[in-house]
Amino acid sequence: MTMTAQGVEVAGAIDTAIQSWEQLGTRAGRDVAIEAVRRELVTAQAIAVRALSYPTLKRRGQFIELLDDLAGGIDSFLELHTAREVLVGPEFAGIVRHARVGPAGRTFEADFYHPGARLDVETDGKRHHNDDRRRRQDLERDAILASVGIQTIRLTYEDVMGRPQWCQRVIADAIRARSS
Numbered sequence: 001m002t003m004t005a006q007g008v009e010v011a012g013a014i015d016t017a018i019q020s021w022e023q024l025g026t027r028a029g030r031d032v033a034i035e036a037v038r039r040e041l042v043t044a045q046a047i048a049v050r051a052l053s054y055p056t057l058k059r060r061g062q063f064i065e066l067l068d069d070l071a072g073g074i075d076s077f078l079e080l081h082t083a084r085e086v087l088v089g090p091e092f093a094g095i096v097r098h099a100r101v102g103p104a105g106r107t108f109e110a111d112f113y114h115p116g117a118r119l120d121v122e123t124d125g126k127r128h129h130n131d132d133r134r135r136r137q138d139l140e141r142d143a144i145l146a147s148v149g150i151q152t153i154r155l156t157y158e159d160v161m162g163r164p165q166w167c168q169r170v171i172a173d174a175i176r177a178r179s180s
Helices: 013-024 026-038 044-051 060-071 077-086 132-147 157-162 164-179
Strands: 002-005 008-011 112-114 119-124 151-156
Touching: 008 013, 013 026, 013 044, 026 044, 026 060, 026 077, 044 060, 060 077, 077 112, 077 119, 077 157, 077 164, 119 132, 119 157, 119 164, 132 151, 151 157, 151 164, 157 164
Parallel strands: 119 151
Antiparallel strands: 002 008, 112 119
């Protein structure tokens, strides 16, 4: 589907996501799809339906997997990588993506939450967690959650990308300790 902007025919958000995947490659195409869904320009489901009209879509299986992750609440590359590369294995089976946690009137959305262990795992990329104001907000959020027994583990981009086994150990140890 195309649209007209200032007299120029352009692709809409759905087709832009699909064509980016096909023409720019997996990385850039992934980033375009994530950003379109994160900004709520389009839903992952709408992209998946429209992708059916692209009979020769390259790497279709990978694209559908990405869209399934986005439909499941993933809204950043760091979360996607954490879900696919860190939180794998039976010890992480109880983890829920984007759960609402916290006391009444002050709930927050957890990137990853283990209800049995009351454990919130946050992935903090520089894009959204780099300034002092945001850091103070994160500290206040963590304190509010701790006041009702929810522990927060914050993982940086460097942690997730550079030492995924360490991330796995820390999270698994916290789940075991808080579940017993």
